[in-house]
Amino acid sequence: MTSTADRLVVAAAELLDNGGEAAVTLRAVGAAIGVSHNAPYKHFAARDDLLAGVAAADFRTIAESFRQVRGSEPEPIECLLAALDVVVRFSQDHPARYRLLFNNPAIAATAGPLSSAAEEALSEFAAIVGDGQAAGALPATPTDHLAILIFATAHGLIDSDASGRLRPRTGWADLGDGLRTLIGLLAKPQ
Template sequence: MIKTDQRLLEAAAALLDAGGEGAVTIRAVAQAVGMSHNAPYKHFEDRSALLRAVAQQDFAALTHAFAEVRQLRVQPLLKLKQALTAFISYGQEHPARYRLLFSDPSIAAQGGAFEAAAIQPFLEIAAIVQECQDAHDLPDVSNVELTGLIYASVHGLIDLQAGGRMRQEKGLTGAAKGADLLIELLRPATV
């Protein structure tokens, strides 16, 4: 049987997916799981705490997805492309949750265990980038700076696509295609 707090998280995530952050109210979440409108307060202090829990759960899911890719027995560059594809797919399939994780200043201001959960997806990507660097598929520069550049660039591509701001005349036809081009441009030139 699913615990009540998990049912509340699932309902909040579904409401986010269906109607954006504005659709997530304590009353709507309670109604979605068949509880009284005050019952969720026994599990979450307020709406912000509920949204933080959804974000923390999704950071954990991204971490797990990237860790699974990292364990694949394929070339490091292919791992990186697969991890970025998973990142892009998450942004496309869950745009409101993606904005919650990566564009909400109140979420970014959290510390402690939440901050530790939020950094884990980045660290998994950094480990894959390091494998690519060790295989000489990416430049021998600071791993954290290179990972930051890749992570931020792909985030920008996801955001542009989600906002409907990609245009062929701007050279942007899709987040996945842009991420592939970025990785190809970062590859060291062969002599």
Template sequence: MTTDKRLIVAAANLLDAGGEEAVTLRAVGHAAGVSHNAPYKHFANRSALLAAVATVSFSDLAEAMAAIRGSPRTPLEKLTAILDLFIDYSREHPARYRLLFNNPETAAAGGELKIKALETFDHFRSIVQECQQAGGLPDAPSETLASLIFATAHGLLAIESNGQLHPEKGLSSVKASMEILLALLTPAKM
């Protein structure tokens, strides 16, 4: 494994273990087993290193989503599986999830990071479009509908991560809430 890849893996592990504040170039160098100056030879600054972590993480998500898209499941089962993927990812890697979906620097980034983020969304949009073509979701612009479903899922995950998802407010879980949303979006059969 190349030094830059070792640094990205070490940064991702530190992020998962201690949040963004745990990711310093010095700590990453130490965790990767290289000199404390090595990260500076590969990344201009901490933001560049976190952008590299986000790029690899989006790439991993896109790969998992591509596998779901290529599976023999029904379109609605694929959509549910991708929503489950996001739910699981947000719980298993909360700091990395926040880096990907709740960080203004990540959202404003261009280059390879933007390409990988858009690739991830395109998988999601394609599955929403498959659901529409199968009659399981309303006929609306697929980008808009995908964005609405995507935003709802991420909003619910943010509420959950903040400890504000309460059954007394009518939201028992992210999964159950998304199932209700998808059921509401399913066109009524005459």
């Protein structure tokens, strides 16, 4: 059986998807799952705590997707592109939640489960980058540095694409073209 806290997190994620961050209040989330307006406060001291719960759940989901990609794609460059596609699809399917994960400093500063979940996702991504390095397909530089650089660049491309500024300037058919260009610049000939 799902706990009330878990149900609140799911309801908050749905409100984020449908109305953005402004739609998420503890009262609205309580109403969405049919509990009193005070019930959410038994699980989350404030709205930011609830939003951190949503972000932690999403980071865990992304980490699991990275693990699945890593276990299913034998070619290191294709594995890295598939992992980046996970993030792109999440940003397109859940733009408000993506912004919560990567553009909200107040939520990012939350310690505890959110920090652990974010670190888990980053570690899984770094493992994919490390696999590419071990196969000789990516530059031999500190893995965490390269992983952060790739991820931050991908985030910049995602953000530019979401704002509508990317494609008219580049002529790329989609964001994947930009990510393939990025990884192509890094990839070593085999």
